[in-house]
Amino acid sequence: MSTDPTAIRLDVAENLLTIDWSDGHVSTYDGAYLRWVCPCAKCRGHAPGEVEPPAWDDVKEVRARGASGVGTYALGLEFTDGHDSGIYSFDWLREVCPADEDGLDERGRPV
Numbered sequence: 001m002s003t004d005p006t007a008i009r010l011d012v013a014e015n016l017l018t019i020d021w022s023d024g025h026v027s028t029y030d031g032a033y034l035r036w037v038c039p040c041a042k043c044r045g046h047a048p049g050e051v052e053p054p055a056w057d058d059v060k061e062v063r064a065r066g067a068s069g070v071g072t073y074a075l076g077l078e079f080t081d082g083h084d085s086g087i088y089s090f091d092w093l094r095e096v097c098p099a100d101e102d103g104l105d106e107r108g109r110p111v
Helices: 031-036 090-095
Strands: 005-011 016-021 026-030 064-070 074-079 087-089
Touching (some): 016 031, 016 090, 026 031, 031 064, 031 074, 074 090
Antiparallel strands (some): 005 016, 016 026, 064 074
């Protein structure tokens, strides 16, 4: 598995972040999914169990409205609910690819 992206596209109208990886895999993330799994301290705490993460029902209508690079290793995302403190490393994004998660559709929405 490679965590080197070769292309990154945010389609705001479709609420989709798509990443092409150097090993040929393509990951597609719904904006609400990315908000739901946000790795920031506000959403996850500094230690497991410290903070209650967002509930799906609270973020299922949230949309991604912007993305920017964080160094060469991550993306910063902005969401329509005003949240923008998550740093989504490429390693972590590949790890949480919805295509590899049970109970999620191909975009990361619970089924």
